[in-house]
Amino acid sequence: MNAPAPRTGDQLASTVCGTRVIVVRAPAEGAPEIACGGSPMVPASSQGDAAAPAQSGGGEAATLIGKRYVDAAGTLELLCTRSGTGELTCGGAPMTLKTAKPLPASD
Template structure:
């Protein structure tokens, strides 16, 4: 079994070992020791991961979408979709919503 990824840092590329999900860390707290997982299995560095398996039609992670943890200190960008659900320290990560644009009158 491949060891889990160390503390995530911006720019890290991580992959799931149980599905085709691959992510890039966009934002992470330097002090936090977050345990990232997908489909119940820890994410590993993408270079150590098995080849990506394509996700089924009803995937849990969507390519091009950003996912954030409950505190908003960790942000991941999905680069390959998969069937597993992203979690941070056991809590599901949520899709980041777009910021509303200011109204122009």
């Protein structure tokens, strides 16, 4: 059974690290698997407010709070609300950090 399609406003939590995200933009069709650290993400409400797993020494955050991540096609956009050590993926492909659009020159 496939996971339900993500909708704008859905809050998702990782099952392997402390990462939490909000769906900012979702594809109109299809239900891509959104995963973090290799495990599918679950609705944040089912995860509760459990403490994030302890990070082993020197573990750097792979997902950064306040940053937006997009899939290769640009149809799915996630906003990270809690940092974690897992990498975000969509349909098995790594999601990339969304960069700001450059402003036009005002010479």
